[in-house]
Amino acid sequence: MVQGAWNWLPRAAGLILVMLLPTGCGVGIYEERMRQTQERLARLDEEDALLAEPFAWPVSVAVPVFLRPPRSVICPPLPVPGSDWLLRCPWAETNTPVPPWEMFVGVYAFSGELDRLEVILQDELPLGQANGQRIQEPLALRETVFTRAGARPDDRLPVMYRRFVVLSEEEPVGSMPRRPSSPMPSWFRWEVYIHAAEDWHVVVAFKVLDREATERFWAERGASASELRRLPVVDRKLFGRQRDACLATLRVGEPARRAWREWTGSPLP
Secondary structure (H helix, E strand, O other), rough: OOOOHOHHHEEEEEHHHHHHOOOOOHHHHHHHHHHHHHHHHHHHHHHHHHHHHOOOOOOOOOOOOOOEEEEOOOOOOOOOOOOOOOOEEEEEEOOOOOOOEEEEEEEOOOOOOOHHHHHHHHHHOOOOOOOEEEEEOOOOOEEEEOOOOOOOOOOOOOEEEEEEEEEEEEEEOOOOOOEOOOOEEEEEEEEEEEEEOEEEEEEEEEEEOOOHHHHHHHHHOOHHHOOOOOOOOOOOOHHHHHHHHHOOOOOOOHHHHHHHHHHHHOEEE
């Protein structure tokens, strides 16, 4: 495994050795320290099973950002001009005609009302041919708290996000079969998360296939059983775990520098 996945081993071993030294502490205190260490290592194992290496942000980003993307997507370290941008992280398996889900990330320098930023984002997200339809869910337009799945020094701090949800339809691409007289778009659910850090806003958006709505729409248009079988099944439980773990790793500014140093052993470039 790469450097970041192993950089906690020396520290963990050192911590265990310190606890084994005769310090005059009672057995109960020693057992509590051992329990905390085991829980911390277990959380690290869980995070590494769900998440990939920290995202390589474009050089144009002026504010330090630390974020680990899910293992199910690929985030290319491509430079993006300007300060406002969204970078697509596609589904890792390239042979899937319709991706079960993918992620978009970006940083916006914005000092206005967040309602206005949401409008801007909805205009800039690739929502397909049709306009996106906003969904008013109980958690929509509210700040949501995610605790960290990992175990770094500040892992007990929550990360605050403002979320909104959009439904969209998109024409098929690649080799997905379609009848020329009966085009069959796919339906997607967008979960857009905005984290505010002063005038900087980190945007993490997840585009998830609504398989049930897509299959129902295709069946109404006369799709064959073989065509319906080509639609991928979204593992909602895995998606939820990877999404929450990813959102929980976000750090901006000086906390991002600390997280990067701990991950790589070197300062944030």
